[in-house]
Amino acid sequence: MMQEALESTYSILGRDFANAGRVSTQIKDTLKRLGVHPAVVRRVAIVSYEAEMNLVMYATRGKILLNVSSEEITLRIDDEGPGIRDVNLAMQEGFSTATPEMREMGFGAGMGLPNIKKNADEFNISSELGRGTRLHVVVKQTP
Protein backbone atom coordinates (compact mmCIF):
# COMPACT_ATOMS: atom_id res chain seq x y z
CA MET A 1 0.00 0.00 0.00
CA MET A 2 1.22 3.50 -0.82
CA GLN A 3 2.01 5.42 2.28
CA GLU A 4 -0.39 8.26 2.86
CA ALA A 5 1.35 11.62 2.67
CA LEU A 6 0.22 15.22 2.84
CA GLU A 7 1.95 17.67 0.52
CA SER A 8 1.70 21.43 0.68
CA THR A 9 3.62 24.20 -1.01
CA TYR A 10 4.06 27.65 0.45
CA SER A 11 5.41 30.60 -1.52
CA ILE A 12 7.50 33.23 0.21
CA LEU A 13 8.67 36.62 -1.02
CA GLY A 14 12.06 38.06 -0.11
CA ARG A 15 11.99 41.24 2.04
CA ASP A 16 8.33 40.65 2.86
CA PHE A 17 8.82 41.32 6.55
CA ALA A 18 5.15 42.11 7.11
CA ASN A 19 4.24 38.47 6.50
CA ALA A 20 7.45 36.85 7.68
CA GLY A 21 6.78 33.92 10.00
CA ARG A 22 3.26 33.20 8.77
CA VAL A 23 4.21 30.13 6.79
CA SER A 24 5.90 28.49 9.75
CA THR A 25 2.82 29.25 11.87
CA GLN A 26 0.64 27.55 9.24
CA ILE A 27 2.94 24.53 9.09
CA LYS A 28 2.89 24.28 12.89
CA ASP A 29 -0.93 24.44 12.99
CA THR A 30 -1.21 21.78 10.28
CA LEU A 31 1.04 19.40 12.23
CA LYS A 32 -0.94 19.97 15.42
CA ARG A 33 -4.21 19.11 13.67
CA LEU A 34 -2.61 15.93 12.40
CA GLY A 35 -1.78 14.93 15.94
CA VAL A 36 2.00 15.08 15.49
CA HIS A 37 3.84 14.75 18.82
CA PRO A 38 4.32 18.19 20.46
CA ALA A 39 8.09 17.76 20.69
CA VAL A 40 8.25 17.01 16.95
CA VAL A 41 5.98 19.98 16.18
CA ARG A 42 8.37 22.20 18.06
CA ARG A 43 11.42 20.98 16.14
CA VAL A 44 9.69 21.46 12.80
CA ALA A 45 8.47 24.89 13.94
CA ILE A 46 12.03 25.98 14.65
CA VAL A 47 13.33 24.53 11.37
CA SER A 48 10.61 26.12 9.24
CA TYR A 49 10.82 29.46 11.01
CA GLU A 50 14.60 29.77 10.64
CA ALA A 51 14.38 28.70 7.00
CA GLU A 52 11.54 31.11 6.31
CA MET A 53 13.41 34.01 7.90
CA ASN A 54 16.60 33.21 5.97
CA LEU A 55 14.54 33.23 2.81
CA VAL A 56 12.82 36.52 3.63
CA MET A 57 16.09 38.19 4.60
CA TYR A 58 18.36 37.05 1.79
CA ALA A 59 16.46 35.66 -1.19
CA THR A 60 14.30 37.21 -3.90
CA ARG A 61 11.62 34.57 -3.62
CA GLY A 62 11.22 30.94 -2.76
CA LYS A 63 9.07 28.01 -1.76
CA ILE A 64 8.74 25.71 1.18
CA LEU A 65 7.50 22.22 0.31
CA LEU A 66 6.07 20.32 3.23
CA ASN A 67 5.58 16.58 3.12
CA VAL A 68 4.09 14.76 6.08
CA SER A 69 3.84 10.99 6.37
CA SER A 70 3.27 8.84 9.42
CA GLU A 71 7.05 8.19 9.47
CA GLU A 72 8.59 11.60 8.95
CA ILE A 73 8.19 15.23 8.05
CA THR A 74 10.19 16.54 5.12
CA LEU A 75 10.79 20.19 4.34
CA ARG A 76 12.35 21.29 1.07
CA ILE A 77 13.21 24.93 0.90
CA ASP A 78 14.20 26.27 -2.52
CA ASP A 79 15.05 29.89 -3.09
CA GLU A 80 16.08 32.17 -5.90
CA GLY A 81 18.68 34.53 -4.59
CA PRO A 82 22.35 35.33 -4.18
CA GLY A 83 23.29 31.88 -2.86
CA ILE A 84 25.87 31.21 -0.17
CA ARG A 85 29.55 31.73 -0.99
CA ASP A 86 30.95 29.29 1.57
CA VAL A 87 28.41 26.82 2.90
CA ASN A 88 30.79 25.36 5.53
CA LEU A 89 31.39 28.82 6.93
CA ALA A 90 27.66 29.57 6.93
CA MET A 91 27.07 26.44 8.98
CA GLN A 92 29.30 27.68 11.80
CA GLU A 93 27.54 29.04 14.87
CA GLY A 94 27.83 32.79 15.06
CA PHE A 95 28.76 33.33 11.43
CA SER A 96 26.44 35.80 9.79
CA THR A 97 26.29 38.12 6.82
CA ALA A 98 23.30 39.98 8.21
CA THR A 99 23.11 43.70 7.56
CA PRO A 100 22.86 46.14 10.48
CA GLU A 101 19.20 46.55 9.51
CA MET A 102 18.54 42.82 9.99
CA ARG A 103 20.41 42.82 13.29
CA GLU A 104 18.26 45.75 14.35
CA MET A 105 15.28 43.41 13.98
CA GLY A 106 16.85 40.80 16.21
CA PHE A 107 18.22 38.52 13.50
CA GLY A 108 21.70 37.78 12.30
CA ALA A 109 23.07 36.03 15.38
CA GLY A 110 24.48 33.41 13.04
CA MET A 111 22.33 30.67 14.55
CA GLY A 112 19.81 30.11 11.74
CA LEU A 113 21.41 27.27 9.79
CA PRO A 114 23.04 25.65 12.86
CA ASN A 115 19.62 25.69 14.56
CA ILE A 116 18.00 24.04 11.56
CA LYS A 117 20.65 21.33 11.53
CA LYS A 118 20.38 20.82 15.29
CA ASN A 119 16.66 20.13 15.03
CA ALA A 120 16.86 17.92 11.93
CA ASP A 121 17.32 14.16 11.66
CA GLU A 122 18.54 14.60 8.10
CA PHE A 123 19.98 17.79 6.74
CA ASN A 124 21.27 18.69 3.28
CA ILE A 125 22.22 22.04 1.90
CA SER A 126 23.41 23.03 -1.55
CA SER A 127 23.90 26.48 -2.94
CA GLU A 128 24.90 28.07 -6.20
CA LEU A 129 26.23 31.61 -6.26
CA GLY A 130 23.91 33.95 -8.09
CA ARG A 131 21.21 31.29 -8.40
CA GLY A 132 19.94 30.28 -4.99
CA THR A 133 20.01 27.86 -2.08
CA ARG A 134 18.30 24.54 -1.54
CA LEU A 135 17.68 22.94 1.85
CA HIS A 136 16.41 19.44 2.48
CA VAL A 137 15.43 18.65 6.05
CA VAL A 138 13.82 15.54 7.54
CA VAL A 139 12.39 15.29 11.04
CA LYS A 140 11.29 11.82 12.15
CA GLN A 141 7.87 11.40 13.72
CA THR A 142 9.31 9.57 16.73
CA PRO A 143 10.45 12.26 19.16
Next chain:
Amino acid sequence: MVAQYHHSLRFDVDRCDGCMSCMRACPTAAVRIRNEHAVKLADRCIDCGECIRVCPRAAIVPLTDQMADLSKFECKVAIPSPALYAQFDSEVYPGMIFSALKECGFDDVESVSPACDAVTIATEIFINEYRGQYPLISSFCPTVVRLLQVKYPELVDQLLPVLAPREVSARAAKIRLAKETGLPMDRIGAVYITPCPSKIVAILEHPGMQQSHLDAAVSICDLFQILASAVSKIQETAYKIDPVESASGLDWSFVGRLPRSLPAENTLSVAGLPNVMRILDDIEKGRLRKYRYIECHACPEGCIGGCLTVENPYLARGKAIKLQQSLPAGCMVDRREVETAYRKKEFLMDEYLTGRPLRPLDADISRAILKMKERDRVLGELPRIDCGACGAPSCRAFAEDVVLGDADNELCVFFWRKELETRIEQLASLVRIQRHTAGGQL
Protein backbone atom coordinates in the same frame (compact mmCIF):
# COMPACT_ATOMS: atom_id res chain seq x y z
CA MET B 1 -12.27 9.13 25.31
CA VAL B 2 -12.87 12.81 25.79
CA ALA B 3 -11.73 14.05 29.18
CA GLN B 4 -14.23 15.96 31.28
CA TYR B 5 -13.30 19.59 31.66
CA HIS B 6 -14.67 22.01 34.16
CA HIS B 7 -16.00 25.23 32.78
CA SER B 8 -17.02 28.54 34.26
CA LEU B 9 -19.56 29.62 31.66
CA ARG B 10 -23.06 28.44 30.87
CA PHE B 11 -24.95 29.25 27.69
CA ASP B 12 -28.55 30.15 28.54
CA VAL B 13 -30.69 28.65 25.78
CA ASP B 14 -33.70 30.78 26.66
CA ARG B 15 -31.84 34.03 26.22
CA CYS B 16 -29.62 33.06 23.28
CA ASP B 17 -31.01 33.94 19.85
CA GLY B 18 -28.05 32.56 17.92
CA CYS B 19 -26.75 35.98 16.81
CA MET B 20 -23.18 34.66 16.36
CA SER B 21 -21.47 37.46 18.35
CA CYS B 22 -19.82 34.95 20.69
CA MET B 23 -18.91 32.61 17.85
CA ARG B 24 -17.06 35.42 16.07
CA ALA B 25 -15.31 36.62 19.23
CA CYS B 26 -14.08 33.25 20.48
CA PRO B 27 -10.28 33.10 20.15
CA THR B 28 -10.16 29.31 20.11
CA ALA B 29 -13.11 28.67 17.75
CA ALA B 30 -14.97 26.92 20.55
CA VAL B 31 -18.50 28.10 19.68
CA ARG B 32 -20.91 26.76 17.09
CA ILE B 33 -24.49 27.79 16.37
CA ARG B 34 -26.78 24.77 16.28
CA ASN B 35 -30.56 25.09 15.87
CA GLU B 36 -30.33 28.85 16.40
CA HIS B 37 -28.48 28.58 19.69
CA ALA B 38 -24.83 28.90 20.61
CA VAL B 39 -23.16 25.75 21.90
CA LYS B 40 -19.72 25.41 23.42
CA LEU B 41 -17.14 22.82 22.38
CA ALA B 42 -15.91 21.87 25.82
CA ASP B 43 -12.46 20.65 24.77
CA ARG B 44 -11.68 23.93 22.99
CA CYS B 45 -13.05 26.46 25.49
CA ILE B 46 -10.37 28.06 27.68
CA ASP B 47 -12.79 30.09 29.82
CA CYS B 48 -11.41 33.44 28.70
CA GLY B 49 -14.83 35.09 28.87
CA GLU B 50 -14.56 36.94 25.54
CA CYS B 51 -18.06 35.61 24.76
CA ILE B 52 -19.43 37.21 27.93
CA ARG B 53 -18.09 40.58 26.83
CA VAL B 54 -19.76 40.54 23.43
CA CYS B 55 -23.08 38.78 24.06
CA PRO B 56 -25.81 41.41 23.49
CA ARG B 57 -28.42 39.38 25.38
CA ALA B 58 -26.44 38.42 28.47
CA ALA B 59 -27.04 34.79 27.51
CA ILE B 60 -23.64 33.63 28.70
CA VAL B 61 -23.75 33.22 32.43
CA PRO B 62 -20.54 33.09 34.44
CA LEU B 63 -20.69 30.29 36.99
CA THR B 64 -19.20 32.33 39.80
CA ASP B 65 -20.57 31.85 43.31
CA GLN B 66 -23.30 34.00 44.80
CA MET B 67 -23.19 35.30 48.37
CA ALA B 68 -26.03 32.91 49.30
CA ASP B 69 -23.86 29.94 48.26
CA LEU B 70 -21.35 30.82 50.96
CA SER B 71 -23.55 30.15 53.97
CA LYS B 72 -22.14 26.62 54.22
CA PHE B 73 -18.96 28.09 55.68
CA GLU B 74 -18.83 29.00 59.33
CA CYS B 75 -16.27 31.65 58.64
CA LYS B 76 -16.00 33.43 55.30
CA VAL B 77 -12.85 35.30 54.40
CA ALA B 78 -12.71 37.52 51.32
CA ILE B 79 -9.51 37.55 49.24
CA PRO B 80 -9.93 40.61 47.01
CA SER B 81 -8.24 40.60 43.61
CA PRO B 82 -6.12 43.79 43.48
CA ALA B 83 -8.25 44.63 40.42
CA LEU B 84 -11.14 45.32 42.81
CA TYR B 85 -9.57 48.56 44.07
CA ALA B 86 -9.25 49.96 40.55
CA GLN B 87 -13.04 49.82 40.16
CA PHE B 88 -13.49 52.64 42.67
CA ASP B 89 -12.30 56.23 42.64
CA SER B 90 -8.77 56.62 43.90
CA GLU B 91 -10.00 58.34 47.10
CA VAL B 92 -11.57 55.03 48.09
CA TYR B 93 -8.79 53.33 50.04
CA PRO B 94 -8.47 49.55 50.26
CA GLY B 95 -9.24 49.73 53.98
CA MET B 96 -12.64 51.23 53.21
CA ILE B 97 -13.33 48.38 50.81
CA PHE B 98 -12.30 45.91 53.52
CA SER B 99 -14.96 47.40 55.80
CA ALA B 100 -17.50 47.34 53.00
CA LEU B 101 -16.76 43.65 52.34
CA LYS B 102 -17.46 42.92 56.00
CA GLU B 103 -20.73 44.85 55.68
CA CYS B 104 -21.62 42.57 52.77
CA GLY B 105 -21.38 39.47 54.92
CA PHE B 106 -17.73 38.44 55.05
CA ASP B 107 -16.33 37.67 58.49
CA ASP B 108 -12.85 38.76 57.53
CA VAL B 109 -10.74 40.06 54.65
CA GLU B 110 -7.20 39.04 53.79
CA SER B 111 -4.88 41.57 52.21
CA VAL B 112 -3.35 40.17 49.03
CA SER B 113 -0.29 42.45 48.90
CA PRO B 114 1.95 40.39 51.24
CA ALA B 115 1.27 37.33 49.08
CA CYS B 116 2.04 39.34 45.95
CA ASP B 117 5.34 40.48 47.41
CA ALA B 118 6.22 36.98 48.58
CA VAL B 119 5.40 35.47 45.18
CA THR B 120 7.51 38.12 43.46
CA ILE B 121 10.48 37.15 45.64
CA ALA B 122 9.83 33.42 45.07
CA THR B 123 9.67 34.09 41.32
CA GLU B 124 13.03 35.87 41.41
CA ILE B 125 14.64 32.99 43.31
CA PHE B 126 13.15 30.42 40.96
CA ILE B 127 14.28 32.25 37.83
CA ASN B 128 17.79 32.77 39.19
CA GLU B 129 18.18 29.06 39.91
CA TYR B 130 16.37 27.78 36.83
CA ARG B 131 18.46 25.86 34.29
CA GLY B 132 15.76 24.75 31.85
CA GLN B 133 14.46 26.19 28.63
CA TYR B 134 13.69 29.90 28.44
CA PRO B 135 11.53 31.92 28.45
CA LEU B 136 9.50 31.03 31.52
CA ILE B 137 5.84 31.90 31.14
CA SER B 138 3.73 33.29 33.98
CA SER B 139 1.10 30.93 35.39
CA PHE B 140 -1.08 33.21 37.55
CA CYS B 141 -3.72 33.66 34.82
CA PRO B 142 -5.76 30.43 34.61
CA THR B 143 -6.86 31.20 31.07
CA VAL B 144 -3.24 31.44 29.93
CA VAL B 145 -2.49 28.11 31.64
CA ARG B 146 -5.47 26.50 29.91
CA LEU B 147 -4.48 28.06 26.58
CA LEU B 148 -1.04 26.48 26.82
CA GLN B 149 -2.44 23.11 27.85
CA VAL B 150 -4.85 23.05 24.91
CA LYS B 151 -3.09 24.88 22.08
CA TYR B 152 0.58 24.99 23.05
CA PRO B 153 1.14 21.74 24.97
CA GLU B 154 4.85 21.68 24.15
CA LEU B 155 5.27 24.93 26.12
CA VAL B 156 3.61 23.71 29.32
CA ASP B 157 7.00 22.80 30.81
CA GLN B 158 7.92 26.47 30.57
CA LEU B 159 5.07 27.64 32.80
CA LEU B 160 6.43 29.11 36.02
CA PRO B 161 5.68 26.52 38.75
CA VAL B 162 5.24 29.20 41.43
CA LEU B 163 1.83 29.55 43.13
CA ALA B 164 -0.41 32.49 42.27
CA PRO B 165 -0.69 35.20 44.96
CA ARG B 166 -4.40 34.45 45.43
CA GLU B 167 -3.53 30.90 46.51
CA VAL B 168 -0.77 32.02 48.87
CA SER B 169 -3.10 34.63 50.30
CA ALA B 170 -5.93 32.11 50.81
CA ARG B 171 -3.58 29.71 52.58
CA ALA B 172 -2.31 32.47 54.89
CA ALA B 173 -5.85 33.59 55.66
CA LYS B 174 -6.98 30.10 56.59
CA ILE B 175 -3.99 29.46 58.83
CA ARG B 176 -4.53 32.81 60.56
CA LEU B 177 -8.27 32.34 61.01
CA ALA B 178 -7.99 28.74 62.21
CA LYS B 179 -5.73 30.07 64.95
CA GLU B 180 -7.95 33.05 65.76
CA THR B 181 -11.30 31.26 65.73
CA GLY B 182 -10.34 27.72 66.69
CA LEU B 183 -12.36 26.43 63.73
CA PRO B 184 -11.06 23.54 61.64
CA MET B 185 -9.71 24.60 58.22
CA ASP B 186 -12.55 23.00 56.27
CA ARG B 187 -15.13 25.20 58.00
CA ILE B 188 -13.34 28.33 56.83
CA GLY B 189 -14.23 29.43 53.31
CA ALA B 190 -11.63 31.44 51.38
CA VAL B 191 -13.54 33.43 48.76
CA TYR B 192 -11.79 35.18 45.88
CA ILE B 193 -13.34 38.45 44.75
CA THR B 194 -12.72 37.82 41.10
CA PRO B 195 -12.50 39.94 37.95
CA CYS B 196 -13.08 36.93 35.66
CA PRO B 197 -14.76 33.50 35.59
CA SER B 198 -11.56 31.56 34.91
CA LYS B 199 -10.64 31.58 38.61
CA ILE B 200 -13.59 29.23 39.16
CA VAL B 201 -11.98 26.71 36.84
CA ALA B 202 -8.67 27.19 38.65
CA ILE B 203 -10.40 26.33 41.94
CA LEU B 204 -12.14 23.26 40.50
CA GLU B 205 -9.21 21.92 38.51
CA HIS B 206 -6.33 23.37 40.61
CA PRO B 207 -3.71 22.94 37.86
CA GLY B 208 -0.29 22.26 39.37
CA MET B 209 -1.75 21.79 42.86
CA GLN B 210 -3.23 18.84 44.69
CA GLN B 211 -5.95 21.15 45.90
CA SER B 212 -6.79 24.83 45.73
CA HIS B 213 -6.67 26.84 48.95
CA LEU B 214 -9.62 28.84 47.66
CA ASP B 215 -13.14 27.53 48.07
CA ALA B 216 -15.26 29.91 46.05
CA ALA B 217 -15.15 33.00 43.84
CA VAL B 218 -17.65 35.85 43.79
CA SER B 219 -17.47 38.27 40.87
CA ILE B 220 -16.57 41.93 41.21
CA CYS B 221 -19.58 42.94 39.12
CA ASP B 222 -22.00 40.99 41.34
CA LEU B 223 -20.65 42.71 44.45
CA PHE B 224 -19.95 46.16 43.08
CA GLN B 225 -23.21 47.92 43.74
CA ILE B 226 -23.60 46.75 47.31
CA LEU B 227 -19.91 47.48 48.00
CA ALA B 228 -20.20 50.96 46.51
CA SER B 229 -23.17 51.80 48.68
CA ALA B 230 -21.40 50.48 51.78
CA VAL B 231 -18.27 52.47 50.90
CA SER B 232 -20.25 55.70 50.52
CA LYS B 233 -21.22 55.53 54.19
CA ILE B 234 -17.64 55.21 55.44
CA GLN B 235 -15.52 58.10 56.70
CA GLU B 236 -12.29 57.90 54.74
CA THR B 237 -9.68 59.49 57.01
CA ALA B 238 -9.02 56.54 59.28
CA TYR B 239 -8.20 54.25 56.38
CA LYS B 240 -5.61 56.52 54.84
CA ILE B 241 -3.46 56.18 57.96
CA ASP B 242 -3.70 52.41 58.22
CA PRO B 243 -3.10 50.99 54.73
CA VAL B 244 -3.92 47.31 54.25
CA GLU B 245 -2.50 46.97 50.74
CA SER B 246 0.74 48.14 49.16
CA ALA B 247 1.61 49.70 45.83
CA SER B 248 3.42 46.53 44.76
CA GLY B 249 0.31 44.45 45.47
CA LEU B 250 -1.66 46.57 43.03
CA ASP B 251 1.05 46.00 40.42
CA TRP B 252 -0.37 42.53 39.89
CA SER B 253 -3.65 43.88 38.58
CA PHE B 254 -2.36 45.35 35.35
CA VAL B 255 0.11 44.46 32.67
CA GLY B 256 3.74 45.50 32.57
CA ARG B 257 4.63 45.75 36.25
CA LEU B 258 6.09 42.34 37.09
CA PRO B 259 8.55 41.39 38.29
CA ARG B 260 10.22 44.75 38.59
CA SER B 261 13.42 43.40 40.04
CA LEU B 262 14.33 41.44 36.90
CA PRO B 263 16.29 43.37 34.28
CA ALA B 264 13.72 44.86 31.91
CA GLU B 265 15.52 43.68 28.78
CA ASN B 266 15.04 40.08 29.91
CA THR B 267 11.31 40.26 30.52
CA LEU B 268 8.27 40.84 28.38
CA SER B 269 4.74 41.74 29.36
CA VAL B 270 1.78 40.97 27.18
CA ALA B 271 -1.98 41.30 27.62
CA GLY B 272 -4.99 40.35 25.54
CA LEU B 273 -5.43 36.85 24.15
CA PRO B 274 -4.60 37.54 20.49
CA ASN B 275 -1.35 39.18 21.62
CA VAL B 276 -0.56 36.37 24.02
CA MET B 277 -1.09 33.85 21.22
CA ARG B 278 1.29 35.74 18.93
CA ILE B 279 3.95 35.67 21.63
CA LEU B 280 3.40 31.95 22.25
CA ASP B 281 3.70 31.31 18.50
CA ASP B 282 7.04 33.09 18.56
CA ILE B 283 8.22 31.07 21.57
CA GLU B 284 7.34 27.86 19.73
CA LYS B 285 9.44 28.95 16.80
CA GLY B 286 12.38 29.43 19.14
CA ARG B 287 12.41 33.21 18.78
CA LEU B 288 12.33 34.50 22.32
CA ARG B 289 15.01 32.43 24.05
CA LYS B 290 16.89 35.48 25.26
CA TYR B 291 13.95 36.46 27.47
CA ARG B 292 13.83 34.90 30.90
CA TYR B 293 10.28 35.64 31.93
CA ILE B 294 7.14 36.55 30.06
CA GLU B 295 4.18 37.91 31.94
CA CYS B 296 0.97 36.92 30.15
CA HIS B 297 -2.50 38.24 30.91
CA ALA B 298 -5.46 36.94 28.91
CA CYS B 299 -7.49 40.12 29.42
CA PRO B 300 -6.75 43.47 27.81
CA GLU B 301 -4.63 45.53 30.23
CA GLY B 302 -4.54 42.63 32.71
CA CYS B 303 -6.92 41.65 35.51
CA ILE B 304 -8.39 45.15 35.61
CA GLY B 305 -9.76 44.32 32.13
CA GLY B 306 -11.46 41.14 33.33
CA CYS B 307 -14.89 40.51 31.85
CA LEU B 308 -16.53 40.57 35.31
CA THR B 309 -15.27 44.02 36.27
CA VAL B 310 -17.34 47.17 35.94
CA GLU B 311 -14.87 49.93 35.03
CA ASN B 312 -13.34 50.56 31.62
CA PRO B 313 -9.86 48.97 31.88
CA TYR B 314 -8.04 52.11 30.76
CA LEU B 315 -9.79 54.23 33.37
CA ALA B 316 -9.20 51.47 35.92
CA ARG B 317 -5.50 51.54 35.12
CA GLY B 318 -5.38 55.27 35.73
CA LYS B 319 -7.20 54.85 39.03
CA ALA B 320 -4.89 52.06 40.14
CA ILE B 321 -1.78 54.13 39.38
CA LYS B 322 -3.22 57.10 41.26
CA LEU B 323 -4.16 54.93 44.23
CA GLN B 324 -0.69 53.41 44.27
CA GLN B 325 0.78 56.87 44.92
CA SER B 326 -1.01 57.04 48.24
CA LEU B 327 -0.06 53.50 49.31
CA PRO B 328 3.22 52.40 50.90
CA ALA B 329 5.80 51.47 48.28
CA GLY B 330 7.85 49.07 50.35
CA CYS B 331 7.71 45.30 50.42
CA MET B 332 5.17 43.97 52.97
CA VAL B 333 7.07 40.79 53.77
CA ASP B 334 10.47 39.89 55.17
CA ARG B 335 12.71 38.66 52.39
CA ARG B 336 14.56 36.19 54.61
CA GLU B 337 11.34 34.64 55.82
CA VAL B 338 10.15 34.20 52.26
CA GLU B 339 13.48 32.60 51.29
CA THR B 340 13.21 30.14 54.17
CA ALA B 341 9.62 29.28 53.22
CA TYR B 342 10.69 28.94 49.59
CA ARG B 343 13.29 26.34 50.57
CA LYS B 344 10.49 24.41 52.23
CA LYS B 345 8.73 24.53 48.84
CA GLU B 346 5.90 26.61 50.24
CA PHE B 347 5.60 28.70 47.11
CA LEU B 348 5.99 25.97 44.54
CA MET B 349 3.32 23.95 42.80
CA ASP B 350 3.17 20.38 44.08
CA GLU B 351 2.01 18.72 40.87
CA TYR B 352 3.32 18.82 37.33
CA LEU B 353 1.35 20.78 34.80
CA THR B 354 0.53 18.68 31.78
CA GLY B 355 -0.69 19.46 28.28
CA ARG B 356 -4.02 18.28 27.00
CA PRO B 357 -3.87 19.02 23.30
CA LEU B 358 -6.97 19.38 21.19
CA ARG B 359 -8.27 16.18 19.67
CA PRO B 360 -6.49 15.93 16.29
CA LEU B 361 -8.35 15.03 13.10
CA ASP B 362 -7.61 11.40 13.93
CA ALA B 363 -5.61 9.55 16.55
CA ASP B 364 -3.73 7.78 13.76
CA ILE B 365 -1.51 10.09 11.71
CA SER B 366 -2.12 8.28 8.40
CA ARG B 367 -5.86 8.58 8.85
CA ALA B 368 -5.47 12.18 10.02
CA ILE B 369 -3.60 12.94 6.78
CA LEU B 370 -6.47 11.47 4.76
CA LYS B 371 -8.95 13.55 6.73
CA MET B 372 -6.92 16.70 6.22
CA LYS B 373 -6.88 16.10 2.46
CA GLU B 374 -10.62 15.65 2.61
CA ARG B 375 -10.92 18.82 4.69
CA ASP B 376 -8.95 20.75 2.09
CA ARG B 377 -11.15 19.32 -0.66
CA VAL B 378 -14.30 20.42 1.19
CA LEU B 379 -12.74 23.81 1.88
CA GLY B 380 -11.99 24.21 -1.83
CA GLU B 381 -15.70 24.09 -2.56
CA LEU B 382 -16.60 26.63 0.10
CA PRO B 383 -16.70 30.38 -0.62
CA ARG B 384 -14.07 31.17 2.07
CA ILE B 385 -15.82 34.33 3.18
CA ASP B 386 -16.41 33.06 6.72
CA CYS B 387 -20.02 34.28 6.74
CA GLY B 388 -20.89 32.07 9.68
CA ALA B 389 -24.37 31.18 8.38
CA CYS B 390 -23.53 27.47 8.71
CA GLY B 391 -22.92 27.96 12.43
CA ALA B 392 -19.13 27.64 12.29
CA PRO B 393 -16.81 30.64 12.73
CA SER B 394 -14.93 30.07 9.46
CA CYS B 395 -15.15 28.01 6.28
CA ARG B 396 -12.07 26.17 7.47
CA ALA B 397 -13.64 25.28 10.82
CA PHE B 398 -16.77 24.20 8.96
CA ALA B 399 -14.80 21.98 6.58
CA GLU B 400 -13.17 20.36 9.59
CA ASP B 401 -16.56 19.86 11.27
CA VAL B 402 -17.83 18.19 8.08
CA VAL B 403 -14.87 15.82 7.92
CA LEU B 404 -15.21 14.96 11.60
CA GLY B 405 -18.91 14.25 11.07
CA ASP B 406 -20.02 17.12 13.31
CA ALA B 407 -21.69 19.11 10.52
CA ASP B 408 -23.29 18.50 7.16
CA ASN B 409 -22.37 20.13 3.84
CA GLU B 410 -25.95 21.25 3.45
CA LEU B 411 -25.59 23.76 6.28
CA CYS B 412 -23.64 26.01 3.89
CA VAL B 413 -25.93 28.49 2.10
CA PHE B 414 -23.56 28.56 -0.87
CA PHE B 415 -23.92 24.82 -1.18
CA TRP B 416 -27.65 25.43 -1.47
CA ARG B 417 -27.22 28.20 -4.03
CA LYS B 418 -25.13 25.88 -6.21
CA GLU B 419 -27.69 23.15 -5.74
CA LEU B 420 -30.47 25.54 -6.70
CA GLU B 421 -28.60 26.76 -9.77
CA THR B 422 -28.11 23.18 -10.91
CA ARG B 423 -31.79 22.41 -10.47
CA ILE B 424 -32.88 25.57 -12.30
CA GLU B 425 -30.56 24.60 -15.13
CA GLN B 426 -32.04 21.08 -15.18
CA LEU B 427 -35.55 22.51 -15.22
CA ALA B 428 -34.67 24.94 -18.01
CA SER B 429 -33.26 22.18 -20.21
CA LEU B 430 -36.37 20.11 -19.53
CA VAL B 431 -38.52 23.02 -20.72
CA ARG B 432 -36.35 23.39 -23.85
CA ILE B 433 -36.77 19.70 -24.66
CA GLN B 434 -40.52 19.94 -24.25
CA ARG B 435 -40.64 23.02 -26.49
CA HIS B 436 -38.65 21.19 -29.08
CA THR B 437 -40.88 18.12 -29.05
CA ALA B 438 -43.97 20.32 -29.13
CA GLY B 439 -42.61 21.81 -32.35
CA GLY B 440 -42.33 25.30 -30.95
CA GLN B 441 -46.06 25.44 -30.21
CA LEU B 442 -45.62 26.11 -26.51
